[in-house]
Amino acid sequence: MIVKQTMRGFLSLTAHPTGCEQNVLNQIEYVKAKGKVSGPKKVLVIGASTGFGLASRITAAYASDAATIGVFFEKEPQAGKTASAGWYNSAAFSKAAKSDGLYAKNLNGDAFSDEIKQKTIALIKADLGQVDMIVYSLASPVRMHPVTGVLHRSTLKPIGIVYSNKTVDFHTGKVSEINIEAATNEDIANTEAVMGGEDWEMWIDALNAAGVLADNLITLAYSYTGPSITEPIYRKGTIGRAKGHLEKTAYKITEKLSAKGGKAYVSVNKALVTQASAAIPVIPLYISILFKVMKEKGLHEGCIEQIQRLFAEKLYNSQHIVPLDEAGRIRIDDWEMRPDVQEEVSQLWENVSTENISKTADLKTYSKEFKKLFGFGFQNVDYHADVNEMVEMEGLK
DSSP states (O other): OOOOOOEETTEESOOOHHHHHHHHHHHHHHHHHHOOOOOOSEEEEESOSSHHHHHHHHHHHHHHOOEEEEEEOOOOOBTTBOOOHHHHHHHHHHHHHHHTTOOEEEEESOTTSHHHHHHHHHHIIIIISOEEEEEEOOOOSEEEOTTTOOEEEOOOOBSSSOEEEEEEETTTTEEEEEEEOOOOHHHHHHHHHHHSSHHHHHHHHHHHHTTOEEEEEEEEEEEOOOOTTTTTTTTTBHHHHHHHHHHHHHHHHHHHTGGGTOEEEEEEOOOOOOTTGGGSTTHHHHHHHHHHHHHHTTOOOOHHHHHHHIIIIIISOTTOOOOOOTTSOEESOTTTTOHHHHHHHHHHHHHOOTTTHHHHOOHHHHHHHHHHHTTOOOTTSOTTSOOOOOOOOTTBO
């Protein structure tokens, strides 16, 4: 079929199999070009099919020659209907890994469920014995709790205030004011249940009880802090409350793994174009302005650049010391949060409007990066050509 991008709001209803493969291959080539990192050898990535999770898997495999198991929940293709981008990404990664002699197996299902946890344990026992790194990078908006059976839905709301600020429709460039009602206590609890640290801890507990965690294991989850501009909707909102819970969970996991020398870290990453961030009001406008400033300063990074630097300079550096902030977190958002960067972003934010957005923000790069998430916008891909949407995945268990 000929695959065109079909949009509904901030969601792409189609994904291009060849474009997704090109996206993965580009990331692999970037990591190869940066050279080897003395990193992990047997890696489990929970939420491995897009964004930071996919970049983590690629970096572990191609910087450190790691065997990887990827867990994700993606839509398979049907005749005449494309799969989700994450399906095509994972298929492309697995194909490349096999070609390059790297172990790569995949589990497609609800990572919040006990069933997928047990299947993962069985696969680790059968093929790897133990893992020495676990990356937890889920970005689901809903979670069926495996114990209570309650379906929790996360929300994107401020806490204690009605929040008003600028936002942008990145398809049209229209800047407008948005008002977001304050979260209820139920909203806060649900968001924490979905995006907090409980499931991460459940994974570690299950894997530890099964004896599949190596000594000196590193487990890693991703967070975001952001500037004062986005603080009410993000860090001081429902998501921020959940991220705070995630960060506290890192201390609990480290304590549980202390006898084995294990460590749990939260990495605070840069604001980037992901399927999740596109859904948050205000964030796309902030990212578009940030891109403009950081590109002009030569500091711009995408997911793969962030994660490769995280592995090479923070987690597995030559000093063998992981640098942490006063809250015990890794800061790979250090370039974003530089005072000179944030000062310029704030100045542009004050003046941005529909009329001047082409000068005050880099909406073009934002739109390009968003399209690439779904395999569109790559110059060397023929989007008028027939492609096989029925892509099979190597190593699917």
